Amino acid sequence: MVDKPKQDNEEAPKGSTAFLHVGSSPHLSNSRLTTQRMMIDVLIGLLPILVFAIVIFRWFAILQLGICTVSCIAFEALFSAWRGKPSPLWDMSATVTGVILGLSMPWSAPWYIGVIASGVAIGIGKIVYGGLGQNIFNPAMVGRAFVMISFPAAMGAAAYLDPDGTLKIVTQATPMSVARSSATPLWPLFLGTVNGSLGEVSTLAALIGGGYLCVRRSASYEIPVGILGTIFILGGIQNLLNPDSTFTVLHHLFGGPTMFGAFFIATDPVTSPVTRRGKWIYGVSIGLIIMLIRVFSGYPEGTMFAVLLMNGVVPLINRWAIPIPVGGPVPVRAQ
C-alpha cells in the first residue's frame, strides 16, 4: 500500500491514516503578487519624485517627509492597538500614505501641521472606516484637506514663498497661484524647478514613476489617461478660445499637482472603481472637476478636491459600471 503523505500535525486527527489535505481549487496562488508588493511598487514609483523633491527643497523636503511618514506609521500602530487589532504595518500602506502626504505639503509647513495631517489621514481617513480597504476617501487627501482648511495661512499661497531665495527655483509664488497674471516658462515647469508642494513640481519625475506603476499594473493607466486627456481637451478648447493667453494647455498639464495627482493620488485602488469602464468614468470626471475649479473657482488648484469628490462617487460608479459578461448576461431560464 501507498504511504500517506506526511501531514501537518495540527490538522491531522490522531490515528487516522486515511487523512489527506483537501481544499477547493485553485490549489496554486501567485505568491509574487501581494498587497504589500503593490504598496512597495508605489514607493518605488515615488522614488524619482522623492529624489527630485530632495534636490530642489533639500532638508526642507527630508524634514517634511520624515515627519509625515513617521507620524503616519506611529498613528497606524497606535490606532490599531487601540482597536485591539494586530498591527497592519507590514502591508506598508501607512508608509505610502505618509510619503504621499509629505509630498503634498508645502516645504515651509511647521512640524505640527504634518503631525496633525497624519493623524487625521490615518485616523479619520482610514481607521474609522475599518482600516485598509474599507475607507471611502483617499486618506492622504483627507489629512491634507483638513490642515489646508484649518491652517490657511501655513498652507496657502504664502507658504510657498521663499523670501531668502535659498531654493533653486525660478519662481516665487507657485505657478498655479500666479496663473491668472503671468505664466511660468514651460521647460522649468516640466523639469520641476518651480515652486509648489514637495512632490508636485516635477512633471518629468511623475511621468517616470507613474509610468513604472502603470507598467506594473499597480496603478490603472485608465485613470491618469482619463484625467490628463480630459484636461488636455478642455485646456485645449480654452486655449483656442483665448489664443492670446500665456497660460496654455501645457501649463495646465505640467503645472501644479496635476501629474502627481493623476498618477499617485487618484490611482489609490481602494478609493477608485474596480472595473475598466468605471475607471474611465472616474478619471474623466476628475479631469473635468479639476478644470472647473481652476477656471471658475477662487482656488488656484483643485486636484485634491476633485479626487476627494470623486472618491465619494466611487461606490455609485461601482454599482453602475458593471461590465456585461463575455457572451451576454445570464439568461433568466438558465438560473
Add this chain to the structure above:
Amino acid sequence: MISLFSGASGVGTFPRGVHPPEAKEYSRAASIAVLSTPDQVQIALLQHTGAPAVPTVQPRTDVVMGDMLADGKGFISAAVHASISGKTAALGVTTLPNGRHVQTIPIKAATEQPYTDAALLAEILGGDWECDSAAFEPQAIRDACKAAGIVGQGGAAFPAHVKFSPPEGKPIDTVLVNGCECEPYLTADERLMIEAPAPILVGARLIARAVGASRVIVGIEDNKPEALERMRAAAADTDVEVMALRTKYPMGGEKQLIRAMVQRTVPTGGLPLAVGVVVTNVGTSAAVARAVLRGKPLTHRVITVTGAGIREPKNVLAPIGVSFAALIDFCGGFTEDAARVIAGGPMMGFALGSLEVPVTKGTSGITILTQTEVERAAETACIRCGRCVDVCPLGLVPTRIALAARHRNWEQAERHHIMACMECGCCAYTCPASIPLVQLIRSGKVQLIKRKS
C-alpha cells in the same frame, strides 16, 4: 489542402486570463507507460454528465476486457465497460473526487488478460488508422460512440453521442480539437499528440462527418512544440488544420478556445453548437476513432501522475476504474513533503480525501503538490485593485461577486452575473490579498441554486 496557420480565422488568443507556472517539465519527457494489470478495478456507473448507467451484468460474472457492464439510461447517459478481464462483485459505493457518491461495479482481475504492457499500448493507440470518413454514415458514427461509452475526456465528461447529435436548425460548420492542456503540470494530451497523432486526426474527421462540419482545426498551445510538429506532420496530407495558440490559462476552456480559434462568442448559458462549433478533446477524438474503426469501447486512458510530491512522474496508460493509490504506487509513491493529491490539474482539479477512489473517463491526471506549494498567504482585506477583473476570462467582477456571496447578498451577486462564472480560478490565483474568490463564488452559486429551487 495543406494548411497550417492559413485559413484559421481566430487570432490564437482570448482576452485576459493568467500565466501560472507551466510545470510541464516533471512529466513532459516521459513516454506513455502501461500500468500493469491491477488486482481490482471499480467501474463507476456515473462517470459522465447525465443519468447513471444501469448494470447489465450480475455480480460474480466472468467478464472480458471490453464487455459492457452497464448501459446508458435515457438520452444523456453513457455505457461503461470492463477495463480488465475478471470476475465482477456486488455493487459497491464510492465518492468520486468531485464529491459525487456513485455506485461501482468492482472487477477482480483474472490471471489471464487479453492484452498487457506493449501489446495493450499497441492495441489501443497503435496500428493502421487509415480510413475514409465519408464512408461512414453520421448515425453509424454516433451509434458506435454510444456503444463504446465515449464521453468528453477533457473535463465535463459529456456523452459524445449526444454532443455529436446537433439539433435541427443548428448547423455545425467546424470541429475544434482541443489539444491545449492549459492546466499546469498535465501532459497526458501532449504525450498522446506526440505518440499517437493518427487516431486523433481520424477521430476528429469522423466527428466532423457525424456533425456535418466541413472544417476541422486542432488547437495546440505554443508551449508544446513537439506536439505541434507531430500533429502538423500527421495532418500534412489531410484537410485538417493545426493551429498554434498562445499559452495562457484557461485556453482549453471551451468558450476561450472558440474565441481564440474562430473568433466566435458562445452566449452565456449556451453551448458551442449555438455558434456552429463542436469542441472535442484529443483523447476523446482518439477514442472515437477506435470505437468507429475497431468497434472497441473506452476502457483505458492516458493519465499524468506528476508534481513535486511524486517520486517518478509518469504518463500512464491506465484502465478506467483503477484506484488512485495504485497509480501513485506505480509512480514510486509520494515524496516526504507531499501534501495534497489532486484529481486533475492544480487550477480546477479536486483535492482527494482518500486514495481508494477509482479513476474515471474524465480523469486527466493526478497532481501531487508539496506543503510549500499549496500554502496560501493569510487573507487580507480587498483593496479593490481590480486584478481579478483584469484576469477574468468572462469579463466578470469577481471581487464584487465573491464578497456579495460571502455576505449572502444574493441581489448584488446576481446583478454582477454570478451564474455566468465558469469557476476557472484565475481570480483566486491572482488576488494579492489572497481572498478565496472563486471558492466563495462557487459556494455562492450552489446556495443560490438551492434558494431558487
